[in-house]
Amino acid sequence: MQYYTELVKASDVIRPGQSVIVEVSYPEDLEGEYKSSVHDVDFERNLLVLSMPSFKGRLVPLPRGTRCTVKIVDSSAIYTFRTAVLESGRDEDGFPITKVLFPNRLRKVQRRRFKRIKIFLEGFYRVSSKDEPLKRFVTRDFSAGGMLMVVNDILTVGQIIYVTMDLDENLKLVDQPARIVREAGILETGERMYGVEFLNVSPSLEKKLVTFVFRKEIEMRNKERGDIE
Template sequence: MKYSDLNLGLKLELQLLGYDGRRIDKPFVSEFEWAVGNDTVFIAAPIHEGRLYPVQIGTRVIISFIKENNLFEFEAIVIDRESKHNLALLKIQAIGQIEKVQRREFFRFDCCVPVNYREVQLPKQEFKEDIQFIKTVTRDISGGGLCMRLKEPVEQDKLIECELFITSKINFFGRVVRLTKYDTIQGIYRYEIGVVFEKIDAIVREKVVGYIFQEQRRLLKKG
């Protein structure tokens, strides 16, 4: 895959590297703008807590993205910072090739949005109508899954069907990978579950990542 094959607006995850080559801080959300030549790429400058994050020239980074429901990444170095049409940009020079990698944790965006869920026992029960959805909210969302607040527990390894309400309603199936019980009640919720996407359309996943990027931009404009 060539860098010029990437599409304008492709949602990216940006991970900064320290001088020792180790990943530092948590990943940031970014967006592909355009490529120049074989190894130079312009991406949107990352945002942290509603403000542009000061990435220094010379910083090495890992860029990750989803394409055709696969996760890819490449390493690069920041060679300049620019601004075009009021959009802050990073000019990066790729080091090596784009490589397909195994799934890992994605950037998590803290947000409280409505989500409905119901337990599913077997794949053939996916569309069984007599199991009612339960309404609740998220604690955070990422390109790989989400964290949900619950009044009643759902045990680890359970399969659930979900309706997530962001810019529009999206549907997916997820697997519970973590159950946390609070010693004190967090409002009306006593539990949290970590859910990874088990069955989700590539376009739907892109909508999730796009929503995260959109909300980061909104926070920046809000100041």
């Protein structure tokens, strides 16, 4: 994975609803990565209101003074800054929140290609006509740009397929165009592996896929941490 960084104005990139990862470095007993999102932002006071961070679905009211790195996830980049928690609690509507200050400029970590994670997911594909029956596949890895898929049939590099996957409650691929870009070997079972590139991905779908991969990566890291503990 290649990266490059630059500084960008916070007012140009922070928006309510963006996915956020809060990486806590202190206190030691809270170290780890937590899911969150941008709830509200006050650019005059440089105040960022986050939905209260969660770990494995449980809300964690990070105490005042907790040192952390905030990562705001966008479709092609992550915007980061270091800060400390001002307070955790509920807003006037009773919504659980955590407040932090942010600098005028954030570090933009630009990803030159999509993050790929090793994950087993089930999906279905067809080669051409919608009347053609769907064929099952499983993934060996997945990214917002494509996947490594395992199938029973022989496919050809350059061939177009149409992918259907139920990734989570709010994210589904239905007849998503994709191209076979490489042969990746044959398993002992006789199944074949192919590298696949998604085609004609809209900016909104790309952002959802990037967020999905990022969250899955965090879930796997937290699971590994829990298994060790």
